[in-house]
Amino acid sequence: MKRVALCAILVGTAMAASMAGAVPVHTPSDTRLIAAIKAKPAVKAAFAALEAEHDQWVENIVTLTEIPAPPFKEAARGKAYADMFRAAGLTDVEIDEAGNVLGMRRGTGKPGGKLVVVSAHLDTVFPEGTPVTVRREGSRLYAPGVGDDTSGLATQLSLVKALIASNISAPMDILFVGDVGEEGLGDLRGMKQLFGKGKYKDRIAAFFSIDDSSIDGLTNGGVGSKRYRLNFKGPGGHSFGAFGLVNPMTAMSQTVVDLYNIPVPKSPKTTFSASVVGGGSSVNAIPREVWLEVDMRSESAAELATLERAFLQTVDKAVAGENAARSTKDGVISVEKKIVGDRPAGSTAADTALVRQTAAAYGAEGVAARLSFSSTDANVPMSLGIPAITIPRAAKGERGHSTDEWIDVSAPESLKVKRMDLLAILAAAGYR
Structure with a gap:
């Protein structure tokens, strides 16, 4: 890495450190932008599709959770997820050399131009042989990995379906990814493949990881x-x-x-x-x-x-x-x-358009975004100077990385998360 680029990353890390836990300040123009996107008839149709698909979202969480995906053994879940991508209507669906599942929502811009990546990770932290049968109690689902990051996969799939059901195409292509190697000794190998050797590596302008465990979490610092x-x-x-x-x-x-x-x-x-x-x-x-x-x-x-x-x-x-x-x-x-x-460590500064617009998207749903540091797939693009953040996968859940992990799948809060995520992604992809 060039010395100038390294210095920029270190400065960005210091800036993000000073903002950790703070509420990012989005400008009036960011608020107006998100409000205009939210008011579009096609986006309203996408929101209605998310609501109509809520029960299927819950079912997808259960289905995917019960396909074991221990570290380095994500292939079975990856194959099932690729089939879900195809069924949802994404194009260019493939499983790459590392095991990442890729699917494209084509934009209206020039073919081969810059694109936005949205990802959720396939692997869980639990070793092979861990029981993964989901138990439901009221609005809660209990199982190892049910939240981290299986609910992120299901949320990503719901966003894909909503875009296609409402016939939304942003100016930029949106590449959806179910990636491998996020947990433990997986060492972010899926992201290292995507950004280091993948065929889209030179086209990525912005990156979202759907993997934050709290409704107000906006991870802009990579530990x-x-x-x-x-x-x-x-x-x-x-x-x-x-x-x-x-x-x-x-x-x-x-x-x-x-x-x-x-x-x-x-x-x-x-x-x-x-x-x-x-x-x-x-x-x-x-x-x-x-x-x-x-x-x-x-x-x-x-x-x-x-x-x-x-x-x-x-x-x-x-x-x-x-x-x-x-x-x-x-x-x-x-x-x-x-x-x-x-x-790698890195950060996306609080005053970048990606962070500001995403915070405005949270605000449009009545949520005050809270900046944070974590170790997620976003670390890799952050370290390369590519704007990257991690956004919520579900509204509420606890006991991550434990066998009694749970998430709440109540419709009102879960739909709020999906609407926030969709608005942020559309803004980043140039939808106006």
């Missing part, structure tokens, strides 16, 4: 992360007979202790966690190998890079310290540092 798996190795030996030899577990333990002594800023928020450990073979053996996984995050790309450097120095210091402290006659301690996750 970056670096994740490492460290494999510490040594000669091993009998716990009694070889006592005094270097021990890889000591180096690993010292790494954790020293990691937690690294100072990090509260703003921009920067964090770390020693998260998963393993290794060893027997209680009476000095281990030959142990491993540790570490997660580091920051709202700032610069602060994340500073933390990463300090952490890697800590690892090397811990290994050198153990080799100096005990006998290396049968071998030394070594460490392999493997990056298992690399999510």
Whole structure:
């Protein structure tokens, strides 16, 4: 990345950090624009289509939730979602090299011009074998992944159907995407394919991820992360007979202790966690190998890079310290540092047209948008300087990433979310 572009991203991150949690200020012209779009007969027809399709939206959530989509195993859900895209009337439906499902709503502009991407992710955080049968209690649906992001997929599909039912075509093409790899060690691989190698990568002018968990959430800041798996190795030996030899577990333990002594800023928020450990073979053996996984995050790309450097120095210091402290006659301690996750940080400034117009779209439905930071698919385009935000998938839900996750599917609030999303997308695609 060019130095100028990197500086611009860092400045944007700082601007978004200062606005996190604030209400973005949209101008009177933004309000008038959204009001004019909302008043169009075709948009009113689209809203009516959303209302008529509400029960089908609920059914789609149930259907998709009950197709397991654990990390790296999204293919079955992806195939079903591609069929839903085709049935809804999208063109150029395909599943790309990474497993993303793509479908196009053609605009009225020049073919091959700039386009808007709308996405929701196919994968869930839950491992293979997790029961995914949906339970309904009143207006609530309960199941692992029912909200994050299965409700986003269903909401996206409802928006597609509403556009087609009302015969709306914006000036810009709108590319709808069901993407892979958003959760965990998926490492945003679907977005990296779309923006790095995908056939539409040079055409994307704006990006929406339908993945915010609150009705007023407007994510314009992307929390970056670096994740490492460290494999510490040594000669091993009998716990009694070889006592005094270097021990890889000591180096690993010292790494954790020293990691937690690294100072990090509260703003921009920067964090770390020693998260998963393993290794060893027997209680009476000095281990030959142990491993540790570490997660580091920051709202700032610069602060994340500073933390990463300090952490890697800590690892090397811990290994050198153990080799100096005990006998290396049968071998030394070594460490392999493997990056298992690399999510770029970035932001879309609060005063960009995308944020302002989206906030105005929320306002048109009586909702005050609240700016926030998170780690979503929008991180990738944000890091590239492409205007990108994450918008709501449903009105209310809790317990995400837990097996008792739930969402509320009451029609009034759910329809409000879909109307907000549709207005924002149409504004970004140049519909006037």
